[in-house]
Amino acid sequence: METAVVTPDPGVVKALRALANPVRLQLLAWLREPERHFPLDNGVNEAGVCVSYLQAKAGLAQSTVSAYLAELERAGLVRSTRVGKWTHYKRDEDRIAELVSSLGQTL
Numbered sequence: 001m002e003t004a005v006v007t008p009d010p011g012v013v014k015a016l017r018a019l020a021n022p023v024r025l026q027l028l029a030w031l032r033e034p035e036r037h038f039p040l041d042n043g044v045n046e047a048g049v050c051v052s053y054l055q056a057k058a059g060l061a062q063s064t065v066s067a068y069l070a071e072l073e074r075a076g077l078v079r080s081t082r083v084g085k086w087t088h089y090k091r092d093e094d095r096i097a098e099l100v101s102s103l104g105q106t107l
Contacts, residue, residue, distance in 0.1 A: 019077075
């Protein structure tokens, strides 16, 4: 009996690679409930959470946190919005739901 070779969706592979890093996974978890993890002021609004709040909470260099967020964005898991000179991030809930559905059908 021959086994069919399954070619994984490149978008799913990219998302799983992004989620394989524990800090990126933590950032995504914090963004799930920003009002619980960050003060509600100019740093947290409808555009998302300011990268400086994420950096402070993670305790890592701003460049490191920005690189982690860029990887999550390339995977389609977060979206960024410029607000003045600051960049805010929020989860892309539609893309995350698609990923979960795809994994449920694939695994």
